[in-house]
Amino acid sequence: MAGKGSDMGKGTVGGGGTTMLRRINVASVLDAVRRSAPAPLRVAELVERTGLARPTVAQAVDELLDAGWLQQHGPDSADRSLGRPAIRVSLRGRAAPVLGLDVGPHRVTVGVSDLAGRKLSLVRRSGPGWTAQELLGVIGEVIKEALAEADVPAEDVAAAVAASPGIVDEHTGRVQLVPSVPGWSAVDLIKHVRGLLDCPVMLDNDANLAALAIAAARGGTGTLLAVQWGERLGAGIVIDGRLHRGTGAAGEIGFIATDTDDVINPDDSRGPLERAVGSEAIAALGRQAALDNPNSRLAELGGEQLDTADVFAAAAERDPVAQAVVQQVARTFARALAPSVLVLDPTAVVIGGGVARAGAVLLDAIADQLRLLTLNHPKLELSALAEDAVVTGAMRMALDEVWQRKLPTPAMTSTT
Numbered sequence: 001m002a003g004k005g006s007d008m009g010k011g012t013v014g015g016g017g018t019t020m021l022r023r024i025n026v027a028s029v030l031d032a033v034r035r036s037a038p039a040p041l042r043v044a045e046l047v048e049r050t051g052l053a054r055p056t057v058a059q060a061v062d063e064l065l066d067a068g069w070l071q072q073h074g075p076d077s078a079d080r081s082l083g084r085p086a087i088r089v090s091l092r093g094r095a096a097p098v099l100g101l102d103v104g105p106h107r108v109t110v111g112v113s114d115l116a117g118r119k120l121s122l123v124r125r126s127g128p129g130w131t132a133q134e135l136l137g138v139i140g141e142v143i144k145e146a147l148a149e150a151d152v153p154a155e156d157v158a159a160a161v162a163a164s165p166g167i168v169d170e171h172t173g174r175v176q177l178v179p180s181v182p183g184w185s186a187v188d189l190i191k192h193v194r195g196l197l198d199c200p201v202m203l204d205n206d207a208n209l210a211a212l213a214i215a216a217a218r219g220g221t222g223t224l225l226a227v228q229w230g231e232r233l234g235a236g237i238v239i240d241g242r243l244h245r246g247t248g249a250a251g252e253i254g255f256i257a258t259d260t261d262d263v264i265n266p267d268d269s270r271g272p273l274e275r276a277v278g279s280e281a282i283a284a285l286g287r288q289a290a291l292d293n294p295n296s297r298l299a300e301l302g303g304e305q306l307d308t309a310d311v312f313a314a315a316a317e318r319d320p321v322a323q324a325v326v327q328q329v330a331r332t333f334a335r336a337l338a339p340s341v342l343v344l345d346p347t348a349v350v351i352g353g354g355v356a357r358a359g360a361v362l363l364d365a366i367a368d369q370l371r372l373l374t375l376n377h378p379k380l381e382l383s384a385l386a387e388d389a390v391v392t393g394a395m396r397m398a399l400d401e402v403w404q405r406k407l408p409t410p411a412m413t414s415t416t
Contacts, residue, residue, distance in 0.1 A: 025052055027407045029060040030069060033091055034403065037116040040073045040088035061089055069095045069115075091116045096158035096402050097150065100394030101193065102206060103139065103164045105129055106231070109388075110142045112150035112157075113395040115402070120150035122391070132183035136192055143196055157197045159401040161394040162189055163206040165232045167249050173203055200401060207251055208243055209393030211236020214350050214383050216396060222347030225340065225378070227253070228389065230354035233274045237344065254278075256336040273336045277329050279308045279354055285325045286311035296321035312358035326358075326365050334369030341374045352383035 032049040033041060041049075046057045064070040071092040093114030102109040106129055112120045123146040125138055147154055166175040166185075173190045194201045211226035215238040218224065224238040233254035237244040244250055255264055255271030262272040275281060286306045290298035297319035301310045314322030341349065349370075355362070359382065367380045383389050 025050075025056050026060040026063055028052065029057055030064055031403075031407050033064075033070060033089060034116075037091045038093075038118065040090035042086045042088050044086065046089075065089070067095075068092055093118055094152070094156070097152045097156060098395055098398035098402060099143065099146070099157050099160040099197065100209075100391045100396075100398060101139065101143070101160065101162040102209075102391040102394060103135065103162060103189070104206075104231075105135075105165075108135070108138050108142045109391045110139075110146035111388075111391040111395050112146050112152055113399065115158075115399070117396070117399060119395070120152065121146045122388070123149060132187050135184070136187065139192070140196055143193075154197050157199050159199055159398040160193055160197055160201045161209070161398040161401070162193055162201065162203045163209045163390045163394045164189065164203065165206050165234070167252070168203055168205050169248070175203070202397065202401065204394075204397065205234065205236075205251075206232075206390045207234035208236040208245070209397060210352050210383075210385075210389035211238050211251075211393070212243060213385055213389045213393035213396055214238075214352060215241065217383075217385060218348070218350070220347075223344055225344060225346040225349045226383070226389075227337075227349065227351045228353045229279075229351055229356065230387075231279050233271075233278055235340075237346075253337065253340065256339075258332055258336055273333070277333050282308045282311055282325070282329055282355070285328065286314075286322065289321050289325050293321045298322050298325075308355065309357065312361055315361045316359065323361075326362055330362060330365035330369050334366050334373060338370060338373035341370065341378060345376055346378045348379040348381055350381045350383050352385060352387075352389040354387055356382045356386050 028050045029046055029052070032046055043054065043057055043061060046052075046061070047054050050057060052060075061070065065072060069092055070089045073088040073090065075086050075088070093116045096115045097120065098113050098115075100111045100113070107124060107126045109122070109124045111122045114120055123142050125142045127138065130138060147157070164175045164184075168175055173188065174185055175189070176185055190201045190203050207226070207228040210228045211224065214226045214236075215224050221240045223240075226236045226238065228234050228236070235251040235253045237251055252271070254274035256273045257263070258272045258276045264271065270278070283306055286298055286308070287304055290296060290301075290303045290306055293299065297314040297317055298306060298311065298321055301314055311322055311325055315326045337349070351363070351366075363380060363382055370380065371377055385392055
């Protein structure tokens with residue numbers, strides 16, 4: 001089995017140049033199989049896709065099979081009918097499984113994916129709000145449960161990525177401006193997760209990881225502004241497939257001012273836009289509207305017990321009071337977002353997170369407002385990944401880390 005300690009192509013064949021060339025050839029074959037995953041490929045197809053000689057491809061396939069990175073399949077029906085018993089190979093997904101972790105003040109989500117990107121497990125744990133130490137305990141429990149569900153031993157995990165709200169300090173590996181988790185900025189989350197898994201661990205902003213997942217799902221080039229909208233509000237910017245980080249705080253749209261008197265308070269982890277249209281704010285607007293309009297659908301749905309979903313449900317039922325709340329939210333959001341749209345001129349604005357469950361009732365209202373405030377009107381979409389965007393992005397980044405360690409860089413390839 002290949003495991004995280006394996007080193008494909010390891011060994012000496014002649015001089016150092018020959019060894020390097022052999023490793024690059026093996027990696028080229030592996031990369032071709034990866035790009036085809038999960039569909040298997042014949043040796044002839046690998047020859048065509050890599051441009052390598054058939055004996056070279058055959059040798060590389062044998063090495064990758066021995067190392068556990070590939071698995072072998074019998075010939076398909078077309079091969080049998082033509083009397084050509086050509087073997088086929090595909091990625092052995094469990095050669096290097098990865099783990100994604102989405103940490104928030106009220107919920108922890110862990111996903112485990114195999115090498116081919118297939119999701120093996122997804123476990124969520126919600127709570128009323130945890131302290132930093134309580135949250136560390138919950139993380140350990142959910143990771144253990146997700147690994148058990150995926151039938152993956154902790155020691156087999158090849159890489160892990162943790163996501164958290166806030167600005168990630170690349171020098172300290174800690175998160176700044178953390179919402180509702182006392183002491184979280186002092187926690188070394190990377191060290192904690194590494195102690196549970198004993199593998200490379202990375203930490204990134206949750207909106208950035210959601211943006212990567214959304215960009216991968218959409219495909220193509222261009223500029224994507226991916227908004228993660230729930231209790232917190234942030235965005236990730238992906239330009240031609242590459243995440244734009246700025247100096248570390250790019251996409252923190254929750255701190256955009258909604259009023260001329262708004263200023264950023266370093267002691268307040270929430271920005272003005274989050275306070276105005278975060279999920280808690282939307283629910284509060286709905287509850288107030290229900291109190292002011294006791295004959296409305298909002299009052300029927302729960303009045304003082306209303307949550308965000310109730311507000312959007314009533315608006316979808318064409319309740320005028322709920323529709324007015326949605327229009328207020330859409331107007332505030334669009335006015336805050338419009339300058340970013342004018343500066344970036346994105347191909348698309350995609351909304352994910354819990355608020356994305358609102359559906360067309362919110363999306364159409366935002367689109368109407370943005371048309372009045374922007375020159376070029378980007379596509380406005382709801383993410384199909386919804387609340388799974390962050391953990392999906394975390395697993396994707398973990399997979400990228402595995403492949404970066406196993407595949408040659410362009411600089412290596414150009415020297416041979």
